[in-house]
Amino acid sequence: SYELIQPPSVSVSPGQTATITCSGDKLGDKYISWYQQKPGQSPVLVIYYDAKRPSGIPERFSGSNSGNTATLTITGTQTMDEADYYCQAWDSSTAHVFGTGTKVTVL
Amino acid sequence: EVQLVESGGGVVRPGESLRLSCAASGFAFDDYGMSWVRQAPGKGLEWVSGINTAVGSAGYADSVKGRFSISRDNAKNSMYLQMNSLRVEDTALYFCVRGGWDGATKFDPWGQGTLVTVSS
Numbered sequence: 001s002y003e004l005i006q007p008p009s010v011s012v013s014p015g016q017t018a019t020i021t022c023s024g025d026k027l028g029d030k031y032i033s034w035y036q037q038k039p040g041q042s043p044v045l046v047i048y049y050d051a052k053r054p055s056g057i058p059e060r061f062s063g064s065n066s067g068n069t070a071t072l073t074i075t076g077t078q079t080m081d082e083a084d085y086y087c088q089a090w091d092s093s094t095a096h097v098f099g100t101g102t103k104v105t106v107l
Numbered sequence: 108e109v110q111l112v113e114s115g116g117g118v119v120r121p122g123e124s125l126r127l128s129c130a131a132s133g134f135a136f137d138d139y140g141m142s143w144v145r146q147a148p149g150k151g152l153e154w155v156s157g158i159n160t161a162v163g164s165a166g167y168a169d170s171v172k173g174r175f176s177i178s179r180d181n182a183k184n185s186m187y188l189q190m191n192s193l194r195v196e197d198t199a200l201y202f203c204v205r206g207g208w209d210g211a212t213k214f215d216p217w218g219q220g221t222l223v224t225v226s227s
Contacts, residue, residue, distance in 0.1 A: 042216075048213035054213075088152075090209075095154060095168065
């Protein structure tokens with residue numbers, strides 16, 4: 001079955017850049033979405049089709065996908081960005097797969 | 108405003124059944140595929156099942172295949188998940204999401220979730 005691996009945690013200082021990776025076999029051949037989940041809340045889509053931002057999502061969120069790794073970048077991280085982040089892709093053998101999740105701490 | 112509202116969760120014993128419902132509003136429901144995604148307590152997200160606009164086109168995660176059945180009623184703007192032979196490991200918050208099951212898609216938006224607890 002297809003797997004997406006993320007680092008368990010990422011720490012970043014306010015105003016700095018947070019980089020969250022998502023690794024999978026030939027991931028660059030697939031479309032990636034990213035979701036933000038704050039404690040006690042439902043996930044929110046922040047990036048889709050690798051690099052597109054839904055309306056209402058701040059420009060500081062950006063995405064890329066190439067080779068075996070997709071990346072979510074938060075430029076100028078704010079304390080409100082502290083959350084769990086999940087990548088997601090579709091694979092023909094497994095259907096939809098979510099990454100293992102990354103907890104972003106802003107301190 | 109696009110809204111998804113789940114219901115039907117509860118506490119059941121292993122082997123029992125439960126039916127979840129998702130009521131959609133604010134968009135043309137029959138134009139969209141829909142899915143269920145679950146999250147066990149303190150764990151990550153797991154796609155469970157999805158159904159496309161075409162009648163009969165549905166998919167399931169291996170972990171629920173043969174036990175869960177997804178359906179939709181476009182006249183009622185609703186989606187359902189029939190869960191049979193429930194196991195302790197099915198305990199989770201079940202989210203209704205807009206987004207189909209086959210091919211690249213985005214899941215947006217998400218409902219608030221309904222909690223299913225399977226315990227003896």
